[in-house]
Amino acid sequence: MNMIAGWAQSDDIIMMEQMPIFGGYCGGVEETAICDVATMLASFALFECDIHLDGPIHIRWGTTTTTETLQIAAHAAAALDRNTDLLLANQYYTLAGPCTEMCLLETAAQAVTDTASGRELVSGVASSKGVVKDKTTGMEARMMGEAATVVAGMEVSEVNRILESIIDCYRDQYSKPPLGKRFQDCYDTKNIVPTEEYLNVYDKTLKTLNKCGLNI
Amino acid sequence: MTVSRALNVFDSFDRFVTGSKVREDTWDYVTIPTNAMNMKEKWNISFDNKIIPEDDDLSDRLFHAGLEMLAVTGFYNTNLGRALSISEEEILEGIKSAPKKIRLGRGKEMVSCKSRHGNSRRKPIIQGGPTGASVSEDMFSPMMQSYAQEATVDVLVSGVLNTVSGHPATTNTPWEIKATLAEIRYVREACCMVGRPGMGI
Numbered sequence A: 001m002n003m004i005a006g007w008a009q010s011d012d013i014i015m016m017e018q019m020p021i022f023g024g025y026c027g028g029v030e031e032t033a034i035c036d037v038a039t040m041l042a043s044f045a046l047f048e049c050d051i052h053l054d055g056p057i058h059i060r061w062g063t064t065t066t067t068e069t070l071q072i073a074a075h076a077a078a079a080l081d082r083n084t085d086l087l088l089a090n091q092y093y094t095l096a097g098p099c100t101e102m103c104l105l106e107t108a109a110q111a112v113t114d115t116a117s118g119r120e121l122v123s124g125v126a127s128s129k130g131v132v133k134d135k136t137t138g139m140e141a142r143m144m145g146e147a148a149t150v151v152a153g154m155e156v157s158e159v160n161r162i163l164e165s166i167i168d169c170y171r172d173q174y175s176k177p178p179l180g181k182r183f184q185d186c187y188d189t190k191n192i193v194p195t196e197e198y199l200n201v202y203d204k205t206l207k208t209l210n211k212c213g214l215n216i
Numbered sequence B: 001m002t003v004s005r006a007l008n009v010f011d012s013f014d015r016f017v018t019g020s021k022v023r024e025d026t027w028d029y030v031t032i033p034t035n036a037m038n039m040k041e042k043w044n045i046s047f048d049n050k051i052i053p054e055d056d057d058l059s060d061r062l063f064h065a066g067l068e069m070l071a072v073t074g075f076y077n078t079n080l081g082r083a084l085s086i087s088e089e090e091i092l093e094g095i096k097s098a099p100k101k102i103r104l105g106r107g108k109e110m111v112s113c114k115s116r117h118g119n120s121r122r123k124p125i126i127q128g129g130p131t132g133a134s135v136s137e138d139m140f141s142p143m144m145q146s147y148a149q150e151a152t153v154d155v156l157v158s159g160v161l162n163t164v165s166g167h168p169a170t171t172n173t174p175w176e177i178k179a180t181l182a183e184i185r186y187v188r189e190a191c192c193m194v195g196r197p198g199m200g201i
Helices: A001-009 A029-047 A067-083 A102-118 A138-151 A156-173 A195-211 B007-018 B024-040 B058-075 B090-095 B137-147 B176-193
Strands: A015-017 A051-054 A088-093 A121-126 B076-077 B083-084 B103-105 B111-114 B123-130
Touching: A001 B007, A029 A067, A029 A195, A029 B007, A029 B058, A029 B090, A029 B123, A051 A067, A051 B024, A067 A088, A067 A156, A067 B058, A088 A102, A102 A121, A102 A195, A102 B111, A121 A138, A121 A156, A138 A195, A138 B123, A138 B137, A156 A195, B007 B083, B058 B090, B103 B176, B111 B137, B137 B176
Parallel strands: A015 A051, A051 A088, A088 A121, A121 B123
Antiparallel strands: B076 B083, B103 B111
16 A cells, blocks of 8 residues: 555556456355456545456466456456446456467457457456466467457447357367467567467467457 | 545555454455355346346446445455445545546557447557566567567556576565566667657556
């Protein structure tokens, strides 16, 4: 709270982060969404927050891209979106690592969810659950941005159909996700360009997404 | 009841100090799950198989369930072992004082983050970066460049330096401070290297 006091008195923009755990103290999807809404409201009403950074996380998989955690994030965002003008963000933790189709599909699924449920900012991507050194790259952020851009303005019922198709492509791999590659192994680090291998993976993912109805 | 004004962080601190004493395990294992379950039942919150809700009434009920959850439960401070209380009116007053728009970055790279509603045609702000994941010292600047150069990325979020000058950036040591300042410099350098010095970070 001392740090918040300093930022508030300096007129800094305060982004407050909170990640409710599905399957933890709160309980199931509905209870976790209720606690998520309550905590988001507390961030603004008690701590002078300007924009809230969410991130419902799965207690078993440690990611934000499972069906349950996407559902919690979407329902909580939509609840606040319909009843307030608050600025809401969400962050990305994928199971799979960079340079894999699963990582990009997980990212696309969440970008689609966050955009269509009314969030104002998306933040990512912490690939490999954000716990492996150097396993994050700009290409995942490209997918997050492109998926969000394409889905903005689409009918929510259509978005839900697309989402089901995307999640079906990766939900069977939770227990054995592809580990992917480190930044220095899938980028030319001198010229800062992705390797041909990663570009091919990206193109293959775009084809998969197109089949799901997301035409990037 | 009409409230005098929205709470600020100092008001909240004072309320924590005078709040009710609660054991952390009681809060975690009893208070939160019990109240969440009660709110679920009271407001009839039940999700179907849709990821994004298509039932506006459900979204409204969920909002009121969350609002009441905070008002009934309060908020716990683990350092003090105390919970504060806040009324629904105070929560709603706090929401009113929150911004509907913020500007991030400067110059050509400045972006405006404005309230969207429903699935607006206006895309959200794209914040690219490792989002707190651990990054090697020698890869930090190149990796941040890989985000800053992406056309869809509007603003950056940093990673965490694994070491600084070869030393682990251990919490509560001077190295942590050096690492934090080094991160900011590396991110700024990355923005400059791709010709976007004004990007918000």
